[in-house]
Amino acid sequence: MKLPSDLLKLDATQATEQITTALRTNVLKHLRKRGAVVGLSGGIDSSVVAALCTKAFGKERVLGLLMPENDSSDESLELGTKLAEKLGIETVAEPITPMLEGARCYQRRDEAVRSVIPDYDASWKMKIVLPSVTESDAYRLYSLVAESPEGKRVSVRLPSEAYLAIVAATNFKQRCRKMLEYYHADRLNYAVAGTPNRLEYDQGFFVKNGDGSADFKPIAHLYKSQVYQLAAHLDLPKEIQSRLPTTDTYSLPQSQEEFYFSLPYQHMDVCLYAHNNGLSAADVAEGLNLTSEQVERVFRDIEGKRRTTHYLHLSPLLAEKVPEIRSSL
Amino acid sequence: MFVEFEKQITTFIRDNLVFDTSVQLSNDASLTRTGVIDSLGVLDLIMFLEETYGIKIADHETVPENLDTIHNIVKFLETKVQPQTDAHEVAL
Numbered sequence: 295m296k297l298p299s300d301l302l303k304l305d306a307t308q309a310t311e312q313i314t315t316a317l318r319t320n321v322l323k324h325l326r327k328r329g330a331v332v333g334l335s336g337g338i339d340s341s342v343v344a345a346l347c348t349k350a351f352g353k354e355r356v357l358g359l360l361m362p363e364n365d366s367s368d369e370s371l372e373l374g375t376k377l378a379e380k381l382g383i384e385t386v387a388e389p390i391t392p393m394l395e396g397a398r399c400y401q402r403r404d405e406a407v408r409s410v411i412p413d414y415d416a417s418w419k420m421k422i423v424l425p426s427v428t429e430s431d432a433y434r435l436y437s438l439v440a441e442s443p444e445g446k447r448v449s450v451r452l453p454s455e456a457y458l459a460i461v462a463a464t465n466f467k468q469r470c471r472k473m474l475e476y477y478h479a480d481r482l483n484y485a486v487a488g489t490p491n492r493l494e495y496d497q498g499f500f501v502k503n504g505d506g507s508a509d510f511k512p513i514a515h516l517y518k519s520q521v522y523q524l525a526a527h528l529d530l531p532k533e534i535q536s537r538l539p540t541t542d543t544y545s546l547p548q549s550q551e552e553f554y555f556s557l558p559y560q561h562m563d564v565c566l567y568a569h570n571n572g573l574s575a576a577d578v579a580e581g582l583n584l585t586s587e588q589v590e591r592v593f594r595d596i597e598g599k600r601r602t603t604h605y606l607h608l609s610p611l612l613a614e615k616v617p618e619i620r621s622s623l
Numbered sequence: 624m625f626v627e628f629e630k631q632i633t634t635f636i637r638d639n640l641v642f643d644t645s646v647q648l649s650n651d652a653s654l655t656r657t658g659v660i661d662s663l664g665v666l667d668l669i670m671f672l673e674e675t676y677g678i679k680i681a682d683h684e685t686v687p688e689n690l691d692t693i694h695n696i697v698k699f700l701e702t703k704v705q706p707q708t709d710a711h712e713v714a715l
Contacts, residue, residue, distance in 0.1 A: 433665045457663070457666070
């Protein structure tokens with residue numbers, strides 16, 4: 295059976311209406327907050343969330359935060375600013391490099407990198423990469439790729455201790471940003487927006503108490519390609535609509551599939567939808583120009599990530615229930 | 624020597640990768656699909672094998688057929704590790 299080409303087609307007008315209604319109910323009624331803070335990365339997800347919040351609360355009740363740091367791309371700041379201008383919302387620039395230096399984020403990361411690449415210093419650039427899930431049945435083991443100022447590239451398999459140390463240090467970035475979002479939300483009596491799409495939410499592609507923390511997550515039910523459809527419907531700047539997804543976390547450019555997902559988002563969307571709806575690997579394979587075996591590997595990768603990131607979704611676990619207190623609506 | 628592999632590997636997994644002491648380790652059950660170890664656990668396991676047995680495991684060898692069950696790991700080690708007794712006999 296061939297999958298229909300409009301498998302993830304969204305009625306963007308209806309979806310916008312549903313989400314903005316839910317936003318008003320959740321934020322104004324349930325949370326009793328008067329507006330929203332959105333961290334703007336210049337990416338498709340935060341841009342769509344900011345646009346939806348603007349529709350729901352009005353441009354006077356949305357604050358956009360621009361939070362660049364040493365390793366983030368200049369384009370992120372430019373596109374975040376451009377989006378805010380288009381929406382007519384106020385922005386505050388909060389460069390987080392001084393906070394990160396205070397927490398020794400870069401120093402801790404660089405020490406961990408040097409434990410596997412002794413020549414590495416702050417003048418080098420680096421990223422963490424995963425091999426493609428479609429190429430072989432081998433386990434996806436993280437490698438560290440570093441590049442000297444002269445262009446010498448070194449790639450080494452990462453021992454778990456170094457991997458954990460690098461990720462723990464870079465997670466300061468998402469956590470510093472979230473701290474600032476809550477600072478502004480507290481002073482304005484606003485709620486903090488979370489910006490994960492369905493792929494990120496389902497697969498645990500977020501930092502606990504970092505970008506994973508929020509008062510509401512209005513696009514967590516939408517596949518990434520549906521978020522792009524909303525962006526087009528909301529007439530967001532073309533540069534944002536055409537920008538490739540990036541982690542914008544490491545000093546070397548890094549795609550999301552290089553660091554986390556098995557496939558480019560368009561294919562990941564189809565695989566996740568198929569897996570969620572009981573479609574066979576053979577059906578998916580035909581549409582994506584992959585083999586059934588490759589799609590089966592992607593399905594296994596989806597399940598593996600759900601298992602290993604399940605804890606990220608949990609509220610703090612109590613030794614005994616406190617029945618008077620509800621942790622959800 | 625080979626008879627020690629199973630015991631050493633099981634001990635390593637139990638002591639370093641399984642945090643839940645109620646988990647029963649079976650020689651033929653998938654370590655990843657049963658959630659006994661995750662991708663970081665695979666990295667730790669590979670490091671343990673390389674350091675303990677003085678071998679190098681190439682990326683293309685990091686496949687379930689070699690590493691996904693205790694039984695598979697033992698079989699894989701048998702192909703990678705030269706028994707010391709054999710080497711001694713050859714030298715004689």
